Structure formats: structure tokens, C-alpha cells
Amino acid sequence: MNKNLLYSVTALFDTPDGIIHAAEAVRNAGYKRYDVHTPYPVHGMDDAMELKDSKLGFITLGAGLLGGAGVFAFISWVFLAAYPNVIGGKPYFSWPAFVPVTFEITVLSAVLLTIGSLIVFFFKFPNNSHPLHDTPYMKNVSSDKFGISIQANDPKFDEAAVTALLSSLHPLTVAPVFYDEEELRHTWTTFDPKFLALLVGVALFVSGSTYLHLNKLLYLPPFDWMSNQNKFKPQTPTAQYDDTRMMRSAPDGTVARGFIPYPFKGMPDSAGKYLVNPLQPTSEALALGKTKFLTYCSPCHGNFARGDSRLRGQFPNPPTLHSDKVRNWPDGNIFHVITEGQNIMPSYASQVSREERWAIVHYVRALQRAFNAKESDTQ
Numbered sequence: 001m002n003k004n005l006l007y008s009v010t011a012l013f014d015t016p017d018g019i020i021h022a023a024e025a026v027r028n029a030g031y032k033r034y035d036v037h038t039p040y041p042v043h044g045m046d047d048a049m050e051l052k053d054s055k056l057g058f059i060t061l062g063a064g065l066l067g068g069a070g071v072f073a074f075i076s077w078v079f080l081a082a083y084p085n086v087i088g089g090k091p092y093f094s095w096p097a098f099v100p101v102t103f104e105i106t107v108l109s110a111v112l113l114t115i116g117s118l119i120v121f122f123f124k125f126p127n128n129s130h131p132l133h134d135t136p137y138m139k140n141v142s143s144d145k146f147g148i149s150i151q152a153n154d155p156k157f158d159e160a161a162v163t164a165l166l167s168s169l170h171p172l173t174v175a176p177v178f179y180d181e182e183e184l185r186h187t188w189t190t191f192d193p194k195f196l197a198l199l200v201g202v203a204l205f206v207s208g209s210t211y212l213h214l215n216k217l218l219y220l221p222p223f224d225w226m227s228n229q230n231k232f233k234p235q236t237p238t239a240q241y242d243d244t245r246m247m248r249s250a251p252d253g254t255v256a257r258g259f260i261p262y263p264f265k266g267m268p269d270s271a272g273k274y275l276v277n278p279l280q281p282t283s284e285a286l287a288l289g290k291t292k293f294l295t296y297c298s299p300c301h302g303n304f305a306r307g308d309s310r311l312r313g314q315f316p317n318p319p320t321l322h323s324d325k326v327r328n329w330p331d332g333n334i335f336h337v338i339t340e341g342q343n344i345m346p347s348y349a350s351q352v353s354r355e356e357r358w359a360i361v362h363y364v365r366a367l368q369r370a371f372n373a374k375e376s377d378t379q
């Protein structure tokens with residue numbers, strides 16, 4: 001301990017009220033460089049010390065804006081210049097798709113830079129020593145006492161006056177705190193070679209053992225997860241084909257497993273002539289048809305297929321399905337329109353399965369019958 005280098009004069013109190021009172025008294029006496037240490041946050045302390053709002057929030061804001069703008073610019077560069085790809089038919093600059101990543105990176109950079117600047121600017125990294133460390137004062141205030149410490153570098157500081165002021169506040173103890181000589185000699189113990197060697201050792205051990213586990217031990221033959229195969233990777237060139245592309249598209253006419261090709265593409269008349277509804281008009285089939293009709297068809301054609309949907313006026317008006325034309329169509333024609341679409345009505349083949357399409361046809365038939373009932377239906 002260096003008796004010549006005074007850091008501060010400290011006083012310990014027993015109660016939160018005592019420390020608030022002491023903080024007010026020290027503030028009123030005009031001291032600026034002092035601090036209060038308590039085992040838990042004491043309400044009213046900010047006002048007692050007249051603390052201003054922390055400036056850390058501005059760093060957080062700046063870091064968030066910087067990170068957000070940076071990653072947005074980066075994604076835009078990737079999609080516009082570095083690797084332009086048409087995804088789902090959307091334009092290259094589809095900014096709504098960038099929002100989730102931009103949001104995440106905004107939060108991430110705000111958090112990381114806030115903590116980083118807290119450590120560097122406020123805690124003065126890499127200086128990890130402080131004269132209050134390891135003092136009886138610090139031991140007390142981190143368990144059950146409340147302390148105040150007036151620093152010697154305060155412009156108004158005078159050891160005798162400060163000691164007198166603190167003593168007048170009925171403290172438990174008043175004690176000076178001196179700089180530690182050893183800490184003064186090499187302040188930055190963060191860069192102590194032994195400590196750095198330990199860090200490097202831990203880093204090498206952790207990464208080395210992780211590497212051995214995940215890349216060697218888990219892949220000992222023969223339990224190598226079939227990772228060792230002769231194969232070509234996508235997006236790499238190959239000499240095997242003239243166009244050097246490794247990713248091949250399926251040959252013309254390839255049919256996926258379980259997929260039945262539709263033979264009447266562009267041939268509504270043939271569809272009407274040859275296709276027969278394979279479903280019986282059971283109550284299950286009608287119930288299925290009703291559900292699917294209300295989901296996929298009613299938005300345009302209306303709940304009763306009368307062409308009076310809620311989209312009327314916002315979309316070229318879809319026709320009624322109760323026209324003589326559609327009523328006299330064979331089932332296959334309706335199936336064909338759902339499968340292929342017709343003019344501006346799109347195909348519903350990808351949303352509605354084959355079976356569901358035929359169920360819808362039954363349901364449309366039931367609706368048509370309901371609105372044009374025959375005499376015999378009433379009996």
C-alpha cells in the first residue's frame with residue numbers, strides 16, 4: 001500500500017436512509033467526483049446524487065442504426081450485384097424479405113456494441129484494476145453495508161475537510177483508501193503474460209477438442225455417416241457434360257412418382273367428352289366439396305356460385321356457375337377449368353387435389369340443382 005497516493009476517503013452506513021442522507025449532504029457540499037456503493041439498488045439514489053441520464057442509450061441507438069443500415073446495404077448488394085437470383089418470381093430488390101434479417105442484426109449490433117462500449121469506455125478496459133478492489137470497504141458494501149467514497153481528484157478535495165464532513169453524518173466508519181503500489185506499477189493486468197497464456201491455452205483446448213470430436217471421432221470408419229462418397233457438389237462445374245453444369249434438369253417428359261399426368265392440356269372439349277367423375281356423390285364427397293369450394297372458389301364466384309362474391313368490383317367479375325352453359329357442361333369441363341384455369345381464372349391444380357376437384361364438381365352440381373330444382377325434387 002502506498003501511503004502517499006490517496007485514492008478516496010470512504011464512509012460506511014448501516015441503512016439505506018443513512019446513505020441517501022449522506023449522498024445528499026456530499027452533493028450539497030459541492031463534491032463532484034464521488035460514488036455510492038450499495039448491495040442492491042436503492043430507490044431515490046439517482047435524485048439524491050442528482051445523476052443525469054446515462055449516455056449509453058445514444059451508443060445503443062447509433063449502433064443499432066449502423067448495424068441495421070449496414071446489413072440492409074449488404075443484403076441489397078448481395079441480391080442486386082453479387083448473386084442476383086430470381087426467387088419466386090419476385091424482383092431482385094424485394095425489401096420486405098430483408099426486414100427480418102435487418103431487424104435481427106439491428107438488435108444484435110445494438111446489444112454487442114452497447115456491452116462492448118460499456119466495457120471499453122465506462123469500465124476503461126483493458127485496465128481491470130481499481131483501488132477499491134479487495135478493500136474492507138468493498139467487502140462490506142457488497143454484503144450488507146452502504147458506502148460512499150469521495151475521490152481525491154475532486155477539485156474541492158481536502159482530506160481533513162472531507163473526513164470531517166463524513167464523520168458528521170454518523171457513519172459506522174470513515175477510512176481513507178490508497179492506490180495499491182503493485183497495481184500502479186503494471187496497471188493492465190489484463191495483459192499479464194500468464195493470463196494471456198491461460199486464455200490461449202483454453203482457446204486451443206476447447207477448439208482442438210471440439211474439432212477432434214466433431215470431425216474425427218464422430219466419423220471414424222465405418223461409422224462415417226456415409227460422408228465419404230464419390231459425388232459432385234451442386235454449383236460446381238464438371239467435364240462430364242458439354243454445358244459443364246453439375247445440376248441437371250429432368251429430361252423432357254419425366255413424371256414424378258405418384259403424379260398422374262393430365263392428358264387434356266388445352267383441350268377442354270376432350271376433357272368434357274372423356275373425363276368421368278370417379279367419386280360417388282356421397283354426403284362425405286359433398287361435404288369435402290363444400291369445404292374446398294368455400295375455401296378456393298367462393299372468394300370469386302360467391303358462396304352459392306352466383307358470381308356475387310365479396311371480390312366483386314375489385315377483380316374482373318367472375319361469372320355465375322348457374323348459367324345454362326355451365327349447367328349443360330359435362331362434369332369434365334368443370335374439372336378442366338379448375339385444373340387448367342380459364343382466361344384470367346388461374347389454375348387451382350396445385351392447391352386442390354384431383355379427388356378434391358371432383359368433390360367440388362359434385363358440390364357445384366348440387367348448388368346448380370338447388371337453384372334450378374325440378375318438380376320431381378320436391379317430392
Ligand code: HEC
Binds near residue numbers: 296320326337346
Ligand atoms: C381469382 C378468382 C377466381 C377463383 C378463386 C375461381 N374462379 Fe372460376 N372463374 C373466374 C373468372 C374471372 C372466370 C371467367 C374466366 C373467363 O373469362 O373465361 C371463371 C370461370 C370459371 C368457370 C367457367 C364459367 C364459364 O362460364 O365459362 C368455372 C366452371 C369456374 N370458374 C369454376 C371455378 C371453381 C370450381 C373454382 C374453385 C376451385 C373457381 N372457379 C375459382 C375467377 C375465379
